Amino acid sequence: MGLRARLILIVTLGLGVSLAASLGLVLRTEEARERTATSQRAAALLSALAPPMSVLLTQGRIADIDNLMGDLAERAATLGFTGIVLVDGHGIAVGGTADGSYGADLARLDPFVASAIATPRALQDPPLPRWPLRVSVPVQAGVRWATLIGTLDQDRIQRTVMERRWRLVVSALAVSAAGLLVLLALLSVEVLWPLDDIVKTARRLAGGDWRARAQARGAAELQMLAKTMNEAAHALSGTKEALEAEVARRTEELQHANERLEKVALTDPLTGLFNRRYLDQTLALEITRQRRAGRPFSVLMLDLDHFKHYNDTHGHPRGDELLRRLGRILTECLRSSDVIARVGGEEFLVLLFDTAAEAAVVTGEKLREAVAEHPFPFGEEQPLGRVTISVGVAAWPAHGDHVDRVLEAADQALYASKAAGRNSVTLAPAPPTGSGAA
Amino acid sequence: MSRHRALPAACALAVLCGCDVDSDPLAGFGGGFDPVRFDAGPLAPATLPRPLRMAVPPYYAAELAAGSAAALERYLEESCGFDVELTASAAYDQRVVEQLRHGELDVAELSPYQYADARRAKAPLVPLAATVARGSASYGSYLVVKTGASLHTIDDLRGGKRVRLALVAPLSTSGYALPLFFLLDHGIVVGQDLELVQSGSHPASMAALLDGRVDVAAVSSDLLIGNVGLAGQFAVLAKVGRMPNDVVVARADLDPAALRLVERALLRLSIHDPQARAALRAFSPVDGFMPVPPGHYDEIAALAERAAGMTPPPMRALEPAAAAAGSPP
Numbered sequence: 001m002g003l004r005a006r007l008i009l010i011v012t013l014g015l016g017v018s019l020a021a022s023l024g025l026v027l028r029t030e031e032a033r034e035r036t037a038t039s040q041r042a043a044a045l046l047s048a049l050a051p052p053m054s055v056l057l058t059q060g061r062i063a064d065i066d067n068l069m070g071d072l073a074e075r076a077a078t079l080g081f082t083g084i085v086l087v088d089g090h091g092i093a094v095g096g097t098a099d100g101s102y103g104a105d106l107a108r109l110d111p112f113v114a115s116a117i118a119t120p121r122a123l124q125d126p127p128l129p130r131w132p133l134r135v136s137v138p139v140q141a142g143v144r145w146a147t148l149i150g151t152l153d154q155d156r157i158q159r160t161v162m163e164r165r166w167r168l169v170v171s172a173l174a175v176s177a178a179g180l181l182v183l184l185a186l187l188s189v190e191v192l193w194p195l196d197d198i199v200k201t202a203r204r205l206a207g208g209d210w211r212a213r214a215q216a217r218g219a220a221e222l223q224m225l226a227k228t229m230n231e232a233a234h235a236l237s238g239t240k241e242a243l244e245a246e247v248a249r250r251t252e253e254l255q256h257a258n259e260r261l262e263k264v265a266l267t268d269p270l271t272g273l274f275n276r277r278y279l280d281q282t283l284a285l286e287i288t289r290q291r292r293a294g295r296p297f298s299v300l301m302l303d304l305d306h307f308k309h310y311n312d313t314h315g316h317p318r319g320d321e322l323l324r325r326l327g328r329i330l331t332e333c334l335r336s337s338d339v340i341a342r343v344g345g346e347e348f349l350v351l352l353f354d355t356a357a358e359a360a361v362v363t364g365e366k367l368r369e370a371v372a373e374h375p376f377p378f379g380e381e382q383p384l385g386r387v388t389i390s391v392g393v394a395a396w397p398a399h400g401d402h403v404d405r406v407l408e409a410a411d412q413a414l415y416a417s418k419a420a421g422r423n424s425v426t427l428a429p430a431p432p433t434g435s436g437a438a
Numbered sequence: 439m440s441r442h443r444a445l446p447a448a449c450a451l452a453v454l455c456g457c458d459v460d461s462d463p464l465a466g467f468g469g470g471f472d473p474v475r476f477d478a479g480p481l482a483p484a485t486l487p488r489p490l491r492m493a494v495p496p497y498y499a500a501e502l503a504a505g506s507a508a509a510l511e512r513y514l515e516e517s518c519g520f521d522v523e524l525t526a527s528a529a530y531d532q533r534v535v536e537q538l539r540h541g542e543l544d545v546a547e548l549s550p551y552q553y554a555d556a557r558r559a560k561a562p563l564v565p566l567a568a569t570v571a572r573g574s575a576s577y578g579s580y581l582v583v584k585t586g587a588s589l590h591t592i593d594d595l596r597g598g599k600r601v602r603l604a605l606v607a608p609l610s611t612s613g614y615a616l617p618l619f620f621l622l623d624h625g626i627v628v629g630q631d632l633e634l635v636q637s638g639s640h641p642a643s644m645a646a647l648l649d650g651r652v653d654v655a656a657v658s659s660d661l662l663i664g665n666v667g668l669a670g671q672f673a674v675l676a677k678v679g680r681m682p683n684d685v686v687v688a689r690a691d692l693d694p695a696a697l698r699l700v701e702r703a704l705l706r707l708s709i710h711d712p713q714a715r716a717a718l719r720a721f722s723p724v725d726g727f728m729p730v731p732p733g734h735y736d737e738i739a740a741l742a743e744r745a746a747g748m749t750p751p752p753m754r755a756l757e758p759a760a761a762a763a764g765s766p767p
Contacts (some may be wrong), residue, residue: 122464
């Protein structure tokens with residue numbers, strides 16, 4: 001059973017029990033009050049008759065008493081009595097609203113009359129808290145002369161009480177129903193609706209909608225709950241965003257690290273140029289792309305002349321420096337789209353895209369001149385009087401359909417340059433027809 | 439159950455139970471001395487050296503002269519066991535109190551104002567019983583005018599017309615003290631607005647009013663009740679107030695046993711006893727006697743104190759009926 005149903009049930013039950021208890025109490029009180037009021041009204045009326053009765057009795061005016069009682073008999077029902085009788089100090093009837101009561105020894109016949117004449121105050125029969133049937137009042141004027149005994153119209157009293165009870169019950173039920181509706185309305189506004197909103201908000205948060213917020217309304221405790229939940233959602237949302245930012249930052253860092261690692265793995269640490277591994281991974285791919293596009297490319301194989309001599313003469317650190325300077329010269333002289341790699345100790349490979357063999361020879365010459373003219377330290381101590389390079393040039397598709405053929409041709413052209421005395425650029429000879437070259 | 443729980447529970451229980459517990463709702467109704475069930479207990483007999491002398495008010499003088507008091511004397515003698523002599527007081531004055539003080543009387547019925555004045559003078563008197571007359575423990579006093587007179591309200595007495603007002607005697611309660619102070623309290627000036635005339639009795643005041651010797655008369659309800667033939671001849675100018683009936687007193691040095699016997703005899707008198715009823719027949723207004731309730735005469739005593747502190751206003755005697763003169767204002 002849901003909270004709404006439970007609350008409605010509890011409130012209805014509580015109100016019902018309270019109503020029943022209150023009604024019971026009120027009805028009991030009402031009946032007691034009515035008993036008392038009825039007795040007092042009857043006693044007051046009989047007391048009002050006492051002074052004239054005293055005068056008439058003391059003067060022996062029995063006929064006047066009879067006249068008075070006769071008049072009363074006509075009004076007795078209206079006054080709530082079925083009869084009134086006047087008895088003297090010995091309990092003998094000396095007057096009454098009913099004919100035939102004169103002279104009867106009522107004290108002997110009726111214990112209540114015997115008790116009434118012997119009691120110096122008003123009495124009722126039966127005693128409270130039961131309903132009175134009769135009320136007696138002494139007729140006194142300083143001296144007690146007689147006793148008036150009135151018999152009450154029990155049916156009329158009971159009818160009056162029942163009517164009052166019904167009116168009370170109906171009124172109480174109507175008021176309670178209205179009260180219940182108001183209570184439920186208040187309960188909805190103060191508890192149920194705010195609670196629904198909190199539950200829905202919690203579900204949205206659980207579903208990942210971190211922007212969901214509950215409205216702080218209704219009872220103070222629920223407002224506090226909504227505010228606390230909103231604060232918690234706000235805090236969790238901030239933490240999540242911070243975490244996501246941190247993950248993104250670290251991912252980027254990792255990516256950079258990977259890139260750096262990859263670069264380190266594919267780069268020659270001495271010259272900063274690509275290494276052979278890079279060529280192994282990318283050369284075939286790039287060349288395949290060029291071939292697929294039908295665009296030519298050329299390969300320059302470069303080798304430092306007499307590098308061993310330089311190394312042996314000036315030491316490896318100077319040799320390394322020589323290699324670094326050569327790398328810078330190559331980079332400066334070539335296009336950014338060209339690929340330069342150090343593939344051996346003093347051997348370099350240059351891949352020129354969109355470049356045919358003739359243009360590649362020009363580029364090789366340009367490189368050779370740049371190196372030969374560069375003022376390398378101790379260059380004059382080289383066997384050729386300066387630092388030089390030998391270059392072998394081959395191209396696709398001129399020197400073969402496959403890249404290996406092109407590389408091999410370039411390598412052979414390099415050897416040819418070496419054999420020709422170094423410091424020269426040699427274009428690989430065209431392969432013989434039927435060797436597979438395009 | 440803890441105390442904290444027990445207290446509200448007890449309160450709730452008390453409320454629930456209390457709803458049905460009515461203190462006697464009829465407590466305010468009833469009362470009165472019951473002569474039928476009166477029992478004074480065993481009383482010692484008393485022997486007096488002479489018959490007990492009891493005085494009744496002056497208005498019973500005629501009944502006593504006619505021998506009508508014999509039945510009451512006989513009743514008292516049989517009840518008390520000693521001889522009783524009834525006499526009528528000569529007038530509403532303090533002579534009867536002096537007679538009690540000097541032992542010339544043993545018991546007397548005094549008007550309330552006589553008794554109050556005697557109390558003020560610290561006369562050694564013991565109240566035995568208050569009378570109940572005409573079915574009541576008290577009676578009223580009225581200012582009446584002759585039918586057709588031009589006086590309709592108290593205000594008509596003002597203006598220096600010297601309206602003639604018949605009062606009974608200075609120690610009459612309803613015929614003097616009560617009406618006089620009533621008029622003074624309403625700003626009526628004696629000597630300027632009023633001329634006071636002493637009639638000597640209530641019937642004399644009424645007679646003087648009807649034959650034109652006075653313009654206003656102060657009379658008791660007893661007079662009006664006892665003279666039904668007066669209807670239509672007079673109108674009530676004002677009701678002055680009500681006062682307790684007469685009181686029967688005994689001198690304080692009377693033999694206590696005799697005093698208790700007289701008291702018991704009086705309190706037993708009622709309409710329930712045929713012999714007692716016959717004894718009271720001569721004193722027709724009196725229905726019986728009741729013990730004097732506390733404070734019964736306190737208001738009259740206050741009136742007496744007030745009268746003692748002032749100079750009695752001048753009052754002339756009522757001229758005889760034959761010499762009637764003047765006309766109502």
